[in-house]
Amino acid sequence: MTRAGSTGPEGTWPEALLTSLGKMPSCSGLYVALSGGLDSVLLLHTASRLFGHRGRLNAIHVNHQLQPNAPETERFCQQLCQSLAIHCHVVRVTVPVSAADERARTGGLEEAARAARYEAFESHLGKGDLLLMAHHGDDQVETVLFRLLRGSGVAGLAGMPVSRPMGKAAVYRPFLDFSRRELEAWAKELSIQWLEDPSNLDRRFDRNFLRQAIIPALRERWPFLNRRVAATAKACREGDELAASLARIHFDQCRTDDDGLDISALKNLTLAEQKNLIRWWVSQQGFLPPETGDWQALLSGFMDSRDDRQPEYSGTGYRLRRHQNALYFVIDRPAMADQPRPLEPGKPVNWGGWHLSLEPAAPEPRYTPKLVVHARQGGERIRVRPGGPSRPLKKWLQEQSVPAWERGRLPLVSDSLGGDETLVAAGHLWVSEQYCGEAPSSGWRLILERDSD
Incomplete structure (x- = not known):
């Protein structure tokens, strides 16, 4: 891990940075997700300049304990917050890795680390709190391409929203309109110090591969790549909002008195409408929609079965099950006790x-x-x-x-x-x-x- 920049902000503060944070929603408590890298350190300094004097600004550093330099990064974040008179919450997490082969291990590690990080954020934020995250335009390009290659629909290709709920709190990303190059230029101009993590160079990880091998070639061919991808993400986000509006209408048409979906009413929808409704319905419960390559077979299994049959789909933490003439969403409950x-x-x-x-x-x-x-x-x-x-x-x-x-x-x-x-x-x-x-x-x-x- 190498250090970049010097010790603290100097000079004239870029108006664009201040303006980006000035648009954030009101909140009770304000937190910055601090990794120690360029983006989050610059965000912390910017937030400190605007809100530090009010005494409500905090930082959260999640230590995944995966890299040899993790203790050094944790110390750096604590010292930085101390110099800015900001309280730093350090959360050490254990990331489970169970995949056997190298390819699955690296991909699974990325997803597991992300899940552990967001779980840590949610556990430390209360109702009305706001978490500032330093994702920028380059991160948005990575996200959209990554989801495209995973076969995501319009919801995934919508990329990262500027703001969204997260548990009892909310997330706000003020830097999405900026490129990393812009952020680095501002940080150097202000003589801000940050840490470069060598694990970001490991191309075994999907996002690192996209960042180092694919995106530079795309940007060379299309210099305004960030702008083009942002436009695509915006169009997909609007499409997803329209799809959600349609799903709400269909849900009201198909809903049973006990919050299931009436099979007879479902049959009146097209396959695309049925898929859209099911995906929206499951997402509204806070779970991942079904991942299947054959929606026709899945839905036919539910709708063409006799009333006395009980077909089901097993998702992550839930099941879709048919009972009589309705489809139900069933959360996987804890196992029953063996003994009275x-x-x-x-x-x-x-x-x-x-x-x-x-x-x-x-x-x-x-x-x-x-x-x-x-x-x-x-x-x-x-x-x-x-x-x-x-x-x-x-x-x-x-x-x-x-x-x-x-x-x-x-x-x-x-x-x-x-x-x-x-x-x-x-x-x-x-x-x-x-x-x-x-x-x-x-x-x-x-x-x-x-x-x-």
Whole structure:
């Protein structure tokens, strides 16, 4: 790692830099993503000049602990922030690398490091905070080309937006209209010091290969490459916004009362409209849309199956599943406990995405029940009305139109006070009058909540 420039900003500050930051949205707390490189260091100095005196400017340095020079970079960032009287949050992360071959290892490492970095940012930013990131026009060219080569659609080719939400906070990129050459010229003019990371020269990484081998040749042929790519990204962004607007209209047309998609309504859309709706629907849940080379086969599997079939698509952290005449988005929940667990007063139970607790409903309950939380084992019976007949739980769940994948994950609660286990609750679908209502006859109230409630 080599140092460039000297120790601090001098001379006349470029008006373009100050103006770029002046356009940022209002915020509660202001943070700069600081890597130690040219772009982020210049951004920190610019933000310090404009906002440092207000005492609300912070920096976040994510140490991936992947390079031998990582400790030196961390020290540099801390010392720089100290010289500017800015608090520096250092976050050390561990980047998982499990790919076996060299090509997958480098590509996977890039993606894993990026994911770890953004996760660190989200964990440190609160509601209303703003994170400034120093991506510039050259980075935008890399991003668009990288996504083009990965087969991204218009959403990917839209590149990096100037601003976007990130968890409870937001991201703002003030340098996207500048080239790296412009930023470097300004930094040298201001005598700003930064670090050059030798890992940026490693062509095994896709973005480094694009930056060093491909983009220079493109720029030699088309000198205004940044401007051309920016125009393409803008057009794709507008196209993506139009596609999202259309998806919202189709979602309202196809939406079921329980937030699924009606299969009959889906069939009235063209294949392109179906793809657009599904991708938008999954993205709205905060997950990556399906990655498939044969959308026709995927959608036909859902729409042409008989009502008693249950086709599904497994995505990253979720599943698309058909139940009766609707398509549902199902988040992968934590695994259910293997063994039944007692439910006692003051000792809540977390059970596969559910939270169960037992609270007194009377000042001095007559007795303390012996409740047990468990999953379906088969053969359970349910008595919905006091004094009424008991029925097989399996048949009752089918009549309630509970999807098959939910039946096995539904927490059941049984009372074994009298020696024989009696079912007193089946998830949120039914709770015995002994444990619910204004005045439960047992003197205790059973509360069941889902993580999504």
